[in-house]
Amino acid sequence: MNAKKFRLSDAAVTAAALALGAVLVFPIVYCFLSSFKDLGEFMAYPPTLLPESFGNTGNFSKALTQTPILRFMLNSLIVALIGTALRILFAAMAAFAFAYYDFPGKKILFAVVLAIVMLPDDTLVVSNYLTVTKLRLLDNYLGMCITSLAGASQMFLLRQHFKTIPKEMYEAAQMDGCGSLNYIFRVIVPVSRPILMTLAVQSFIGFWNSYLWPLLVTNREEMRTVQVGVTMLTTLDATSYSLVMAAVTIVTAPSILLFLILRRNIVEGMSSGILVG
């Protein structure tokens, strides 16, 4: 009897969870389904969820050929790769110094790096814009990620990890004439691959999704990132809402695929990231 009661409540919980889940994924489903509608269908009253047919792929081909979204995606990819590579590299170097060396000023410098998380990027954009203008980095891939290259939380997590690698190993390697750079690439990087991967995925998503800063530092259309570009499609052709939805579907599809493939890394990165803010 008890078991039966349990099963009943399980079914109720499952139903509630599925209903709530359906509400949460609804915008994604709506976007996907709307991509197959032509304009008349999209504007028709009463509005429908399902398109008349899934054979109408005209919006997708139009989005690919008549809008620069492929270029936008390439831009985002380049920016996210540069940003991720540099951020993780700098964070790993700093983490190595903090984990393996004692030096005057270590505590202060550690605090200086960590305190970065207390100064939100978005409150500094006006001032940073002036700096980047002076450096002539407008409409430049490096300029689009340059303000977020000092990754304090990445440094912190890597330092915690590096500290678990026995120091004796480093000392032995030094005895054998292995320099510190050599040691980083031959020992630390291979040993830390999982956490480096997790942090890289998390950083990549952050750069890929960033909006405000890339919006500010790009003027030329061909330099826009995908997040900025996709919001400007409405101004290209004011009425093609379903075309916009097709474009959003195209740019979101890779993220969803990557999310499904790298789910573990993403979930880990997010839950470890939250502990350092």
Place this chain on the structure above:
Amino acid sequence: MLISPEGAAGPSRPPRARKKCRGKGYLPYLYLLPILVFAAVFTYQPFFRVVVQSLGTVGAGGKFLKFVGLDNYRYLFGNGDFQNAFAVTMKLAAMFVPLNLALSLTIALLCSKKRRLSPVYEMMFLLPMAISMSALSMIFQLMLNPTSGIVNHLLGVDWGWFSDPRFALYGILLVCLWMGVPFDSLVLLAAMRNIPPSMLEAATMDGAGPAARLFYIRLPVLSPMIFYIVCTDVIASVMTSGPVMIITEGGPSRSTTTLIYMMYTSGFQSSNYSLAACISIFVFALTLLFTLLAFSFEKKVYYQ
């Protein structure tokens, strides 16, 4: 006197230093150089510039003209636009934080026990994380369109979600919730699964029902994490600007002008750098308060 290892400065602990880095004393500084340079140029330098600019008049291109003390702040606090932006931001935070927490907790509770369909609905809850803020904003803009949007039709209403000052902030709130809920429920779920099952079993043995287990075991164990989430959510909602920029541009009639959006428009559209700087500092002070609170709760977070 005892020399504590913590208090000892560089020169007073040569044995360890010598053992750790042989010869090349500059090496650690070399490794720290890139992160410090970028932090200095793109975090600390703008921060100090913002502080200075907020205390003076600033001309074109961000040139500092003269020191005026706290006049800018006095002007800011008396400014109707700022009072409106502050009220809008607080209203958004006051709605976002409790709703986000309630929804995330509900989801975490629904997921806490593994069931046959768990992988399906867990994926549904997490999937919105794969979609970016700007893509989501575009979708909501069309989905909540008063006439051609599906939501009004399903609800049987004719609300002008983003065109009516009475509703626009709720529209923005919805976008914020979609961005916030998946992440917070993930964090809460992880924390909830860290609760030792034996604890819950023991309570069940003692006759505690589901409600008692929730209020006397789960929530108390989760409370540091909940407070932490509340703090980070307050910060996130105070920093809201993306959906506002994409969907409403602060309107209609200022009803969605948040602090960061006002900072952005005063800096970039009106070139009023001092005003933008004052808002930056104000937002910074607000977020600092909650960051410090979040850190103090984070220390109490129950680790495995």
